Amino acid sequence: MPLPADHPPRVVIVGAGLAGTATAIRLLRFAAEPVEVRLVERRAAHRSAGVAYHPDGNHWHHVFNIQAGRMSVFREDVDDFVSWANTEADRSSWSDEWRGAEFTESGPAPRRVYADYLADRLAAAAREAAPGVRLVEVDGEVVDVEPDGDGHRLLVELPASAGGGRERVRADHVVLATGLEEKDLPFAADVADHPAFVRRPYSQGGLERVLAAPPDASVVIVGTLLSAYDSAALLLRRGHTGRIRMLSGSGRTLRTYPTDHRHRVLDLPPPRLSGPRYEGRDALVRRWLAEWRRACGALVGAHPDVAPAVVAERVLKAWEPHLPEVMARIPTPELRALLDAHGGLLATLRVSAVEHTTGVVDAALAEGDRLTAESGRVAGIRAVDGGSLVVSLVDGREFPADLVISNFGREPDYERVDSALWRGLLRTGLAVPHARTGRGIEVDADGALLCPGGAERGGLWAVGGPREGDEVVRNGRLGAFSFNLAAIKNHSVGVASALLRRLESGYGEPGRADPEHAEPQARADFERAVDLDVRRMATADRAGREALAGELADAVRSARERWGGAVTPSARELRTAVNEAASARLNDLSVTPRELRDRLGLGETLSQ
Numbered sequence: 001m002p003l004p005a006d007h008p009p010r011v012v013i014v015g016a017g018l019a020g021t022a023t024a025i026r027l028l029r030f031a032a033e034p035v036e037v038r039l040v041e042r043r044a045a046h047r048s049a050g051v052a053y054h055p056d057g058n059h060w061h062h063v064f065n066i067q068a069g070r071m072s073v074f075r076e077d078v079d080d081f082v083s084w085a086n087t088e089a090d091r092s093s094w095s096d097e098w099r100g101a102e103f104t105e106s107g108p109a110p111r112r113v114y115a116d117y118l119a120d121r122l123a124a125a126a127r128e129a130a131p132g133v134r135l136v137e138v139d140g141e142v143v144d145v146e147p148d149g150d151g152h153r154l155l156v157e158l159p160a161s162a163g164g165g166r167e168r169v170r171a172d173h174v175v176l177a178t179g180l181e182e183k184d185l186p187f188a189a190d191v192a193d194h195p196a197f198v199r200r201p202y203s204q205g206g207l208e209r210v211l212a213a214p215p216d217a218s219v220v221i222v223g224t225l226l227s228a229y230d231s232a233a234l235l236l237r238r239g240h241t242g243r244i245r246m247l248s249g250s251g252r253t254l255r256t257y258p259t260d261h262r263h264r265v266l267d268l269p270p271p272r273l274s275g276p277r278y279e280g281r282d283a284l285v286r287r288w289l290a291e292w293r294r295a296c297g298a299l300v301g302a303h304p305d306v307a308p309a310v311v312a313e314r315v316l317k318a319w320e321p322h323l324p325e326v327m328a329r330i331p332t333p334e335l336r337a338l339l340d341a342h343g344g345l346l347a348t349l350r351v352s353a354v355e356h357t358t359g360v361v362d363a364a365l366a367e368g369d370r371l372t373a374e375s376g377r378v379a380g381i382r383a384v385d386g387g388s389l390v391v392s393l394v395d396g397r398e399f400p401a402d403l404v405i406s407n408f409g410r411e412p413d414y415e416r417v418d419s420a421l422w423r424g425l426l427r428t429g430l431a432v433p434h435a436r437t438g439r440g441i442e443v444d445a446d447g448a449l450l451c452p453g454g455a456e457r458g459g460l461w462a463v464g465g466p467r468e469g470d471e472v473v474r475n476g477r478l479g480a481f482s483f484n485l486a487a488i489k490n491h492s493v494g495v496a497s498a499l500l501r502r503l504e505s506g507y508g509e510p511g512r513a514d515p516e517h518a519e520p521q522a523r524a525d526f527e528r529a530v531d532l533d534v535r536r537m538a539t540a541d542r543a544g545r546e547a548l549a550g551e552l553a554d555a556v557r558s559a560r561e562r563w564g565g566a567v568t569p570s571a572r573e574l575r576t577a578v579n580e581a582a583s584a585r586l587n588d589l590s591v592t593p594r595e596l597r598d599r600l601g602l603g604e605t606l607s608q
Contacts, residue, residue, distance in 0.1 A: 266299065
């Protein structure tokens with residue numbers, strides 16, 4: 001049934017982890033007219049945290065793989081997380097290791113405190129929201145979404161703590177922030193419930209089983225990247241003496257960021273990866289390897305200050321703007337095969353980890369007696385007498401283990417996702433699997449879901465993991481950078497801005513106000529309006545936003561009065577063009593967050 005006439009529009013965000021919380025913060029900050037932002041989370045312990053950060057599943061030894069200075073939820077306020085950790089965080093319950101720490105831009109920080117940071121920033125955004133803009137946090141699982149007039153009706157399963165049962169909720173817009181979906185593990189089907197098998201190392205139960213392992217236990221960790229390092233480092237820091245094996249198809253391990261590492265975007269020549277026509281997978285791989293060697297060599301020569309550990313990262317980042325054109329020439333079956341075959345390697349080349357994570361593991365790997373990283377694909381795991389397990393590899397090798405820890409394997413193919421919500425969305429055509437990559441779903445540039453045939457029904461949006469395939473082909477982002485914190489920051493800005501442009505009365509039809517067709521003075525006013533809108537969206541306190549909104553209205557009015565030409569856009573159409581340009585500037589991928597801040601003229605750290 002529709003909302004009461006006096007009820008403000010309602011936006012329901014499905015999932016209150018990082019992606020959902022970041023989007024809620026942006027909506028609360030950006031909204032100028034009354035709106036209810038309802039944030040629904042199926043696991044109370046994951047609120048403002050998700051799997052990656054919730055305290056129950058992250059030990060104090062688990063730290064961000066990237067530097068603390070890259071963890072701000074606001075791309076335009078790069079120092080925000082470090083500032084919060086040093087001056088605002090309640091450290092009374094922190095471990096001794098971190099309670100007295102001084103956090104720095106290039107240093108480490110424990111993942112479990114991130115939930116407090118996000119919760120604090122969400123609460124601040126709610127306090128400083130415009131009149132009539134309010135946040136409602138709800139526990140429950142959204143299991144179905146169906147069209148309802150101009151909006152949607154959601155079916156929510158309530159937890160026992162709320163009396164259980166189901167309720168239907170009407171929403172004008174729905175933001176799907178469901179995070180990463182769990183992959184089925186056929187090789188572990190026979191031991192899924194075995195006490196010596198840890199399927200979810202970032203769950204409370206999984207963490208407790210790792211911590212309970214006897215010091216001399218033999219351990220097999222399926223994987224050799226970040227989550228494998230987390231588990232291995234946790235065991236080693238607790239004095240583990242038994243044999244630990246990390247297994248993956250490549251056996252590749254993490255590289256370590258330099259201690260003074262700062263993210264940079266370099267301007268490198270575009271890769272020459274395709275000829276006049278697509279020549280086949282083998283030819284493309286050969287071209288890629290040749291261009292890769294050339295680019296890495298050129299970078300080292302032109303930028304000798306770049307540490308060897310991050311040369312690969314710099315090259316792949318510089319190539320991102322050029323990869324969409326390359327991928328557009330690759331037939332769909334070939335593109336999927338290439339991503340499947342080389343996606344893991346590209347993900348490894350794209351990101352490293354801080355020394356706090358890699359140091360203890362790499363030292364043990366160098367010794368070679370307690371810890372090894374081996375190449376091999378797991379064929380199966382079986383239980384044996386005495387409560388232990390045996391891990392069998394495809395090549396016939398077998399390893400006995402008192403404990404087997406599996407990574408948080410994600411399922412990128414949404415046709416295979418075990419979720420009532422996503423099964424229903426795909427079945428009804430409200431969501432469509434990403435055709436080119438088979439990863440995630442089809443969305444437009446703003447994150448609006450597309451129906452079969454490429455049409456948009458309206459009112460459904462996605463942030464984070466569901467947009468993996470689109471990030472790959474639209475922005476050339478490979479590996480975790482298609483759905484990690486960096487992408488989520490941009491998604492939250494883009495979705496919140498585009499959603500409010502459709503919801504609020506101050507905006508008009510897009511594409512009706514092109515400043516290139518205006519008089520020079522009007523273009524100058526337009527640019528001033530865009531700068532003011534950027535500052536408005538980046539400002540935390542209500543009074544500051546309201547003052548900027550007043551200046552913004554004056555700039556838009558002046559631009560319209562001076563527009564000239566045959567057709568003058570309406571104030572609402574002009575306001576839409578300004579906001580589109582401001583959102584694009586906040587999401588500029590060609591520069592680092594610190595460079596973005598300088599380019600936007602945002603000056604000192606914005607008040608919280």
